[in-house]
Amino acid sequence: MTRSPQRSRTRQFAACCALALAAATGAAQANDAYPDKPITIVVPFSPGSATDTSARILTEKLGPRLGVPIVIENKPGASGTIGSSTAARAAPDGYTLILTSSSTHSATPALFRKLPYDPTGDFIHVIRIATIPMMLVVRANSPYGSVSQLVQATRARPLNYAYGSPTSQIAGATFNSVAGAAANAVPYKSQPPAVTDLLGGHVDYLFADLSVVTSFMHGGKLRGIAFTGQARSKDFPDVPTLAELGYRNFDLVVWVGVAAPKDTPAPVVERLNREITRILSEPDSIAKFEALGMQVAPNTLAEHQAFAQSQRQIWTQRAIDAKIEPQ
Known part of the structure; x- marks a missing residue:
């Protein structure tokens, strides 16, 4: 008995649908199970830096909230580009994150002719943690x-x-x-x-x-x-702002945040944004950052993507204005 071409195509289509459904179900189950093993957060600077301090304050609560250990991996060198390129090449599964900053993701494009990573294209910018005068x-x-x-x-x-x-x-x-x-x-x-x-x-x-x-x-x-703040520091009220001294065009914002490699699943980055937002809304977390002169400033995924892009443009222009020659 000869199979009709129509019946054969129907069976092939059904098989493809079954495979697609199985793949989607597997991906959904993997996302639902996230995380089920330790997470590494790459810090592109040495211990004691603002990014390192931010990572340590954040992971005190993020690990217990996610139910897994979080390992901080300091990878300093080359103005933060070594650690950043390491994170950019990591598997996009949510198990390698990076503490981003205005140094590694706003300023470096102006300082290097060739970067081993794209500060916006190679990452999903998950959330801003704080700004730092x-x-x-x-x-x-x-x-x-x-x-x-x-x-x-x-x-x-x-x-x-x-x-x-x-x-x-x-x-x-x-x-x-x-x-x-x-x-x-x-x-x-x-x-x-x-x-x-x-x-x-x-x-x-x-x-x-x-x-x-x-x-x-x-x-x-x-x-x-x-x-450099818009108002004087609460801790050092005798120190004038640059604006008070007449330097009103000094508009550079130092910031720290969290990012994941591009193509990290949306449910993973959305959960990270939610959990970190909750941590940054708690009074004791705010107090720890403020004690170090940091101003807690979480934002949504969409807001942070736009913020990272705009800050890259601002810092690049300031470097051009200051006649800094890229290396």
């Missing part, structure tokens, strides 16, 4: 007690300023450009060693995330002479 700091015994004294000194001889991240590099160069300060840039792998050399007298000043220098300022080892 920056502080222009000098040693406590520095002869430069104000921005005007610092700028005036550079006109007699160039000073040395440190930077330990792409954002602090662009912030320092932007300040020097708008203030007319003559200074030599001294690079470091991350902000903590830059602070160490500032304390040791090897450099003269530094733009640093407030979270990195707060303890040194409270301890009387560093002195803030300008603050």
Whole structure:
């Protein structure tokens, strides 16, 4: 008995539908089971950096909420591009995440001609954790007690300023450009060693995330002479803002967030956004971030995707304005 072509095609179609349904069911079950093993969060900077501190505060609660251990993997180097490229190449299954920041995902496109990753195209930006004002700091015994004294000194001889991240590099160069300060840039792998050399007298000043220098300022080892926030810091109310000092176009926002490799399933990133949003709404979590000078600022998936894109454009333009040559 000969099979009709129509019946054969019908059976083939039914078989394809069954396979598609099985695949969809398997994917749904996998997403429903997420997570069922430890999660790694890549931090592209060394311990003590703002991204590292944010990761440790976040994972105190995120691990128990998800019911699995969370491992923080510090992969510093090359302005955060080593860790970021590692995360970009990871399997898109939700088990490798990255603590993103304005350094690795806003500023780096302006500093490198070729990046080993696309800061927006290679990632799903899950959520913003916080924004971090920056502080222009000098040693406590520095002869430069104000921005005007610092700028005036550079006109007699160039000073040395440190930077330990792409954002602090662009912030320092932007300040020097708008203030007319003559200074030599001294690079470091991350902000903590830059602070160490500032304390040791090897450099003269530094733009640093407030979270990195707060303890040194409270301890009387560093002195803030300008603050990048829109209003003065609650912890350091005697330090004027750059806007107060006449630098109203200094609009750079330092931020930290969480991202996953592109193609990570939507249910996974949606759950991560929900859980982290809940953590960031709890008073004790807010207090921990605020104690370090961070302003908790969670957003939705759509909002954070748009934010990451716009911040990339802003930081790139500021680097161009400051005449920073990409490497």
